[in-house]
Amino acid sequence: MKTTAKKFLGIGIFLCAMLIEGHAQSDQVLKLTLEESLRYALENNVDAKNAQLETMIAKAQIVERRSAGLPQITGSYDITHNAAIPIVFVPNEGGFQQPDIDSDVLPLRFGVNYSSALVVQLNQMIFDGSYFVGLKAARTYKMLTEFDKEKSEIDVKETIKKAYFSVLVNEQRSRLIGANLGRLDTLLKETQALFEAGFSEKIDVSRIRVQRNNLLTEMDRVNAARDISVQLLKLQMGLPMEFDIELAESLSDLNSPQEINELFAFEGTRRVEMDQINTNIDLVGLDIKYTTSQYIPNLDFFGTYQRNAAAQSTGLIWENDRWFTGAFIGLRLSIPIFDGLLKSSQIQQKRAQLSQLENQKLFLESNIEVEKFQARTNLENNIQALKVQQENRELAMEVFRMAKIKYDEGVGSNLEVVEADSALKDAETNYFSALYDALIAKVDLEKALGLL
Structure with missing residues (x-):
C-alpha cells in the first residue's frame, strides 16, 4: 500500500509539473514526449x-x-431461555415409582429456565x-x-x-x-x-x-x-x-x-x-x-475451555458460584478411505x-x-x-x-x-x-x- 501511495503521489507531481509548464504556454496544454506518455500510461x-x-x-x-x-481460535457466549423444557419419560418403577399415578411411565422435566455458556475453542493443524x-x-x-x-x-x-x-x-x-x-x-x-x-x-x-x-x-x-x-x-x-x-x-x-x-x-x-x-x-x-x-492422513490438535451456569431466573444466573469450568483437549486424525x-x-x-x-x-x-x-x-x-x-x-x-x-x-x-x-x-x-x-x-x- 505504501508503494501504491508513493506511485499516486508521483503521478500527482508529474501532472502538476506538466500543468505548470502547460499554463506557461497555453491554458491546460500538456506537452508530452513519448517517454512521458509511456510513463504516465503505465500508472x-x-x-x-x-x-x-x-x-x-x-x-x-x-x-x-x-x-x-496458524492457530484458529474462536470464542462464543450464549444465554438460553428454555421456554418449554422438554419432557423425558421414565418407567414408573424402581427409584422413580409413583404409586399414586396410574401409568406405566412418568413424564419428567430435566432442565432449568435459564442456562448460559462461555466457550473458547482452539484448533491447530499439526500435519x-x-x-x-x-x-x-x-x-x-x-x-x-x-x-x-x-x-x-x-x-x-x-x-x-x-x-x-x-x-x-x-x-x-x-x-x-x-x-x-x-x-x-x-x-x-x-x-x-x-x-x-x-x-x-x-x-x-x-x-x-x-x-x-x-x-x-x-x-x-x-x-x-x-x-x-x-x-x-x-x-x-x-x-x-x-x-x-x-x-x-x-x-x-x-x-x-x-x-x-x-x-x-x-x-x-x-x-x-x-x-x-x-x-x-x-x-x-x-x-x-x-x-x-x-x-x-491429516492430524489436528484441538482444545476447548468453557464456563457454564444455570438458574431459574435471569437475576441469579450472574452469580459467581453458579459458574462451573469444563475443558478438554485432543488430537484428530482424518484418514481418507474412499x-x-x-x-x-x-x-x-x-x-x-x-x-x-x-x-x-x-x-x-x-x-x-x-x-x-x-x-x-x-x-x-x-x-x-x-x-x-x-x-x-x-x-x-x-x-x-x-x-x-x-x-x-x-x-x-x-x-x-x-x-x-x-x-x-x-x-x-x-x-x-x-x-x-x-x-x-x-x-x-x-x-x-x-x-x-
Whole structure:
C-alpha cells in the first residue's frame, strides 16, 4: 500500500509539473514526449492498473493460505431461555415409582429456565500434506500475476507508441495539406488575375477551384483523424479528456537510421509469454501434487475451555458460584478411505491440462521465431516502400515546380499545373501511409524482439 501511495503521489507531481509548464504556454496544454506518455500510461491505463491490483490480490492470497497453518481460535457466549423444557419419560418403577399415578411411565422435566455458556475453542493443524503445496502454489500464482502485469505493460507500451505515432503522422499530413492549399490559393489568385485580364479561360479557374475544394475536404478529413487520434491517445494513457496535449517530439526524433539498424542486428531477448506459460505449467504441476497429497492422513490438535451456569431466573444466573469450568483437549486424525475415485479423476484431468500446456509451449517457441521473422521482414519491406514513396514525393514536387515555371513563363498549360498538383497530393498521401506502416512495423519488431 505504501508503494501504491508513493506511485499516486508521483503521478500527482508529474501532472502538476506538466500543468505548470502547460499554463506557461497555453491554458491546460500538456506537452508530452513519448517517454512521458509511456510513463504516465503505465500508472493510469485501466489494464495496467488492474494488473497492479491483481498482484495485490495474489499477495493477499499468500497470507490467506498461510493463515490456515496458524492457530484458529474462536470464542462464543450464549444465554438460553428454555421456554418449554422438554419432557423425558421414565418407567414408573424402581427409584422413580409413583404409586399414586396410574401409568406405566412418568413424564419428567430435566432442565432449568435459564442456562448460559462461555466457550473458547482452539484448533491447530499439526500435519496436512496439502498445506505446504498450497502455500507454494499461492506464491507461484503471485509470480504469474507479476508476469501478467509485465505483459499488460508491454501491451500498453505498444498501444501508446502506435497512438503517439498516429498523432504525429496526422499532424504532419495536416501541415503539408495546409502548404498545398497555400500553393493552390496562390495559383488561383494568379489564374483569376489572368482570366480577368483576358489571358486565361474560365475553365482554367474552375479546374483550380475544383482542386482546391477537394483539398479542403481532404484537410477536414485529416484534421478529424488527428483529433480522433489525440483522443485515443489520451484514452489509452488514462489522461482526463478535458486536458489538451501537445506532442513534444517529431517523427525524425523518434526514428533514427541507427536505431533501425540496431533493431535489425538484434537477435531478441526474453519474452514474457514464455514466463507466463512456464509458470502455468508449474501451477498445474503443483495442483497435481495438491490433489495427490489429499490421500495422506491429516492430524489436528484441538482444545476447548468453557464456563457454564444455570438458574431459574435471569437475576441469579450472574452469580459467581453458579459458574462451573469444563475443558478438554485432543488430537484428530482424518484418514481418507474412499472418495468414489474423485481425486483420481481430478489428477487425470490435470495431467491432460499439463500436456496441453506443454504443447502450447512448443507452439509458442515456434510462434515467437515466426513473429520475429515476420516483423523483421515487414519492417524491411515497409522501409523500402517508404523510400520509394519518398522518392515519388520528391519527383512529384519537382514535376509541380517545373509545371508551375512553364505556366508562369507562358509555355505551359494550366491543366498541367493542376494535374501536377493532384499527383503531388497523391504522392504525399502514399508517403504518409507508407510512413505510418513503417512506424507500426517498427513497434511490432520491438515487441517481437522483447524490447518493449
